[in-house]
Structures are given as structure tokens and as C-alpha cells.
Amino acid sequence: MNLTNCLIVCSLLLTACAQVPQRTESAQPAAPAGQQAEATQILPNVELSDELIYEFLLTEIANQRGHKALAVEGSTSMAKKTRDPRLARRAAQLAFESGDVNKSIVALRQWREIEPASPLAGRMLSSILLRGGKLDEAQLELAEVLKAEQANSGNAFMQIFQLVAPYADKPAALELMRNLAQPYPNVAEAHWSVAQLAQLAGNIELALNEVRQARNLRQNWDMAVSLEAQLLQKKAPQQGLEVLRHYLSDYPDAREIRLQYARSLLEQKQYKPSREEFQRLAKDNPENPDLAFAIALISLQLNDLQGAETQLKQALTKGKKEQDTVQYYLGQLSEAKENEEEAIAHYREVKGGEHQFAAQLRVAYILSKRGRLEEARGQLHQMQANSNQQRVQLWLIEAQFLRDAKRAEDAYQVLQQGLEKLPNHPDLLYEAAMLADKIGKPDVFEQLMRKLIQIKPDHAHAYNALGYSMLERNERIPEAVALVEKALQLAPDDIAIMDSVGWGYYRSGKLDESVKLLWRAFAGNPDPEIASHLGEVLWARGDKEEARKIWLDSLKANPGNALLQAVIKKFIP
Numbered sequence: 001m002n003l004t005n006c007l008i009v010c011s012l013l014l015t016a017c018a019q020v021p022q023r024t025e026s027a028q029p030a031a032p033a034g035q036q037a038e039a040t041q042i043l044p045n046v047e048l049s050d051e052l053i054y055e056f057l058l059t060e061i062a063n064q065r066g067h068k069a070l071a072v073e074g075s076t077s078m079a080k081k082t083r084d085p086r087l088a089r090r091a092a093q094l095a096f097e098s099g100d101v102n103k104s105i106v107a108l109r110q111w112r113e114i115e116p117a118s119p120l121a122g123r124m125l126s127s128i129l130l131r132g133g134k135l136d137e138a139q140l141e142l143a144e145v146l147k148a149e150q151a152n153s154g155n156a157f158m159q160i161f162q163l164v165a166p167y168a169d170k171p172a173a174l175e176l177m178r179n180l181a182q183p184y185p186n187v188a189e190a191h192w193s194v195a196q197l198a199q200l201a202g203n204i205e206l207a208l209n210e211v212r213q214a215r216n217l218r219q220n221w222d223m224a225v226s227l228e229a230q231l232l233q234k235k236a237p238q239q240g241l242e243v244l245r246h247y248l249s250d251y252p253d254a255r256e257i258r259l260q261y262a263r264s265l266l267e268q269k270q271y272k273p274s275r276e277e278f279q280r281l282a283k284d285n286p287e288n289p290d291l292a293f294a295i296a297l298i299s300l301q302l303n304d305l306q307g308a309e310t311q312l313k314q315a316l317t318k319g320k321k322e323q324d325t326v327q328y329y330l331g332q333l334s335e336a337k338e339n340e341e342e343a344i345a346h347y348r349e350v351k352g353g354e355h356q357f358a359a360q361l362r363v364a365y366i367l368s369k370r371g372r373l374e375e376a377r378g379q380l381h382q383m384q385a386n387s388n389q390q391r392v393q394l395w396l397i398e399a400q401f402l403r404d405a406k407r408a409e410d411a412y413q414v415l416q417q418g419l420e421k422l423p424n425h426p427d428l429l430y431e432a433a434m435l436a437d438k439i440g441k442p443d444v445f446e447q448l449m450r451k452l453i454q455i456k457p458d459h460a461h462a463y464n465a466l467g468y469s470m471l472e473r474n475e476r477i478p479e480a481v482a483l484v485e486k487a488l489q490l491a492p493d494d495i496a497i498m499d500s501v502g503w504g505y506y507r508s509g510k511l512d513e514s515v516k517l518l519w520r521a522f523a524g525n526p527d528p529e530i531a532s533h534l535g536e537v538l539w540a541r542g543d544k545e546e547a548r549k550i551w552l553d554s555l556k557a558n559p560g561n562a563l564l565q566a567v568i569k570k571f572i573p
Contacts, residue, residue: 068094068100089115102132125141130167146180161189178194238268278295296329309333328358344366357385361383361393361397365397380398395418430465449466459490470483481501499521499527518537519534548572
């Protein structure tokens with residue numbers, strides 16, 4: 001209540017005092033809007049003294065001016081003196097708003113004592129007890145709430161679930177709810193509440209058992225059906241789909257269940273039936289842009305470009321709030337149709353939202369692809385990065401554009417500029433080092449890689465790149481082998497690193513170990529570089545026919561590969 005209202009109340013009280021000079025029904029007028037009594041209240045006869053009016057005004061002014069502790073103390077004292085349920089409610093409200101758990105418990109208990117028929121008092125007291133971690137006391141209060149509301153126990157359980165669900169200790173919250181639900185075996189909402197908390201506590205078997213009991217009690221309850229299907233989604237997704245499908249066969253107009261069914265089909269990558277369900281929903285809700293958008297994205301997955309375009313444009317014309325998202329996917333669609341100018345136009349319409357950065361990047365990619373390198377770089381330069389990761393992404397992409405244009409030196413300079421601003425960023429260090437190696441700066445390459453290893457000692461590819469570079473130059477072989485072995489230890493399934501270690505063993509004269517590891521790498525990825533290495537080691541070991549076969553088969557699969565041609569020319573003039 002603000003100060004103005006407080007003065008009005010004072011005036012009303014004084015008027016009442018003049019009309020009834022000795023006694024009045026209560027020391028406080030009707031509660032403010034939204035705080036009317038929940039039921040007919042028994043109001044005490046209390047003398048309306050100057051002292052009481054002064055206390056009331058002092059309490060409200062203290063609250064208005066932010067003196068919460070004084071307001072709580074004053075309101076609690078007045079409620080205790082008068083035994084007026086409206087003042088008790090006000091005292092509880094002020095204590096609750098103050099955030100003081102202990103004072104709130106005192107005020108709420110006082111309110112419940114003064115007005116024992118108030119279910120709100122019991123629920124608020126339970127809530128504050130839960131907040132204070134007093135689960136046993138909260139359980140007793142909630143049990144009383146349920147007793148008081150037996151005629152509407154289902155609704156009471158739903159409200160209690162909302163109170164208990166946020167509690168951090170989920171197993172403890174589950175135990176509390178199970179205890180509350182035990183005396184109510186025929187209340188579907190009790191089983192549903194236990195099932196929900198069991199899910200939050202990770203006890204899926206109990207959750208399934210409880211929600212199925214809820215369904216047995218209320219066959220047509222869509223909330224129980226939805227929860228059962230949700231619980232089955234990870235463990236037995238097909239069963240979850242069947243639960244929804246069977247319910248829809250009996251209740252075809254259950255829109256929320258049909259929407260869940262459509263989404264579940266989509267999660268299981270059953271695109272065609274999912275689209276059919278979304279189309280059915282859209283038929284009944286033709287003005288819903290979200291449904292049109294969902295159908296469009298599924299159509300993209302099905303490579304139905306025309307259908308996707310139709311639905312995206314419908315979403316656009318229906319006034320979808322996220323217009324930027326629709327324009328982004330229209331750009332994606334135009335790229336899929338190989339209409340790159342149209343794609344750029346759509347991407348440029350993305351003015352904000354989560355896809356803005358990605359849309360601007362796509363414009364740069366298309367410009368670069370079309371040979372408009374300087375326009376692409378200009379696009380990158382004008383983009384606003386919202387984080388260091390985005391800034392790094394812009395430098396890396398510009399360097400990639402320049403590298404693709406055979407301008408490795410310029411690409412290296414771009415990354416150097418990035419390193420001046422973020423000297424310890426792992427991605428910048430790695431890419432700058434690789435470019436330094438490419439343009440003939442082995443000392444810079446090694447310096448950057450060693451710095452990267454120091455900053456990020458688990459960076460397997462840094463160890464591999466440094467060691468492999470030494471192996472290719474046939475320098476410091478023991479150190480090089482140690483580096484690539486360390487890389488393989490960090491990433492034991494990485495094919496490229498297996499190849500490096502196999503090549504290192506070859507350089508060390510361990511031909512059998514080399515062949516074994518290179519065969520493993522080649523089986524994982526018959527890459528021409530791995531084929532050239534494996535063939536060379538086999539040749540050195542005397543298995544020349546096998547080496548020849550590997551080279552020629554790989555060259556047939558990768559015609560014109562310069563590395564294979566060079567190694568074949570070296571050994572088979």
C-alpha cells in the first residue's frame with residue numbers, strides 16, 4: 001500500500017471512528033485489491049484507538065520507505081494484538097517480501113493460527129519452510145492443506161507440486177511427495193506429481209509406474225499421456241510414439257498431444273510422418289506461422305525445396321515475430337537452389353536475432369566463392385563481433401579466403417594481426433603456425449606451436465604438427481617421434497596422428513611397427529597421403545608388389561594426386 005492509499009485509509013478509519021465512537025469490527029479496513037479474504041472471516045471487535053491508527057500508518061510508511069524490518073515488526077505486533085486475519089495476512093505478506101525466512105515463518109504461523117481455515121496461509125508457510133530447508137515441517141503443513149482441501153485434492157496436489165518441484169534436493173523432494181501422496185491412492189494428480197518428481201530425481205522406473213497409475217485412474221487425461229510418452233522418449237522412443245498415437249486415435253482433437261507427437265517423430269528423424277502431423281495441425285490453425293515454419297524446415301530435410309519455400313513465405317506473410325529467422329532459412333533455401341544472388345538478398349534482410357552473424361558470414365562466403373574476394377573481405381571487416389570467439393572466427397575465415405586465393409602470405413599477415421590482439425588464442429596460434437610453415441618460416445612455425453603446447457598441453461594436433469614437420473624435414477627424429485607419440489596418446493583414434501607415428505617409426509628404422517600402424521590408419525581412411533606412406537614403407541621392407549598395388553589403386557581412386565604421382569615416379573621410374 002503506498003503513502004497516498006495509507007492516508008486515504010486513515011481518513012476512512014477516522015470517519016468510522018466518528019460514526020462508531022466506542023468499538024468497531026476491526027482495526028483495519030478491507031484488504032487491498034487482490035488480497036480479499038479467501039472465505040468468510042470471523043473478525044474481532046477491537047477498539048479503534050489513536051495508538052492503533054498510528055501503528056498502522058507507521059508500519060505502512062516504513063514499508064513504503066524501504067524499512068522492511070520495522071514494517072514486519074510493526075505489522076506482526078498489530079496482528080498479535082488485534083487477532084484480525086486481515087492484519088495477520090498483511091504481516092505475513094510483508095515478512096515474505098522481506099526475504100527473512102525466520103520472520104516469515106513466525107508471521108505465517110501467526111496468520112494460520114488466527115485464520116486456520118485459510119489454505120493460502122498453509123501453502124505460503126509450506127513454501128517458506130521449503131525455502132529454509134525444513135522439509136519435515138513443510139510436509140506436516142502440506143498434509144494439513146490436503147486435509148483441508150479433500151473435496152478438491154487433485155487441484156491441491158497440482159499446486160503442491162509447483163511448490164515442491166524447485167527444491168534443489170530432488171530425491172528429498174520426491175520422498176516428501178511420496179509421503180504426501182500415500183493416503184490418496186485414488187487421486188490421479190497425486191500419482192502424476194510423484195511421477196514428475198521421480199523424473200526430476202532420475203528415477204525413471206518409478207516415474208513410469210506412477211504415471212501409468214495416474215492414467216488408469218483418468219483414462220482421458222492428456223497430461224499423464226504426455227508425461228508417459230516423454231519418459232519413454234529416451235529409453236524406448238518407439239513405445240513413446242505408440243502411446244501418443246494410440247491416444248490420438250481415441251482423441252483426434254487433442255492438439256497438444258498431436259503437437260508432441262509431431263515433434264517426437266521429428267526427433268526420431270521420421271520426417272515424412274512428422275510433416276504430415278504438422279500439416280494436420282496447420283490445417284486447423286491456418287494463421288499460425290510457427291507451424292508453417294516447422295513444415296518448411298522439415299521440407300528442407302526432405303529436400304522438398306519448393307514445399308519449403310512455399311511454407312517459409314507463408315510464415316513470412318503471416319507476420320511471424322522472428323522475421324529474421326525466416327529470412328535466414330530462405331537464404332539457406334536459395335543456396336540449396338544454387339540461386340546465390342537471391343540468397344545474398346535474403347541474408348541481408350536478417351537485421352538481428354540469433355542468425356544475424358551467421359547470415360552475414362554466408363554473404364561473405366558466397367562473395368568469396370564467386371571470386372569477389374575484396375567484397376568478401378569488406379563484408380567481414382564491417383561485421384560486429386560480440387565475443388572474442390566471433391572475432392577469431394572472422395580472422396580465420398578471412399585467412400581461409402586468402403589461402404584459397406593462393407595468397408598465403410597475406411593470410412599469414414591477417415592471423416598475425418589477430419595475434420597482436422589475442423596473443424594466446426589457441427586457434428589463432430595453430431592456424432598462424434601452419435601458415436608460417438607453408439610460407440617457409442619453420443622457426444616461426446616451431447615457436448608458435450611450442451607456445452600453443454605450453455598454453456594448451458592437451459592439444460594433440462599441436463604435438464602432431466610439430467613432430468610431423470620435423471619428420472618431413474628428416475630432422476631431430478627421436479624428438480619428432482616423441483612428439484607424435486604424445487599426440488597419439490592424447491588422441492588414440494585420430495587417423496592422421498596414426499599416420500604421423502607410423503611415418504616416424506619408418507624414419508627411425510622400425511619398419512614392422514611402421515607397417516602395422518600405417519595399415520591401421522589406411523583401414524580407417526584410405527587417404528592418398530597415407531597410401532603414399534604405407535607404400536613407401538612396404539617398398540623399403542621388400543614388399544614391392546603390394547606397395548605398387550596400393551599406390552596404383554589409390555591413384556585410380558584419386559586421379560591426378562600430386563603426392564602419389566611423385567612417390568610412384570620416385571620408386572617406379
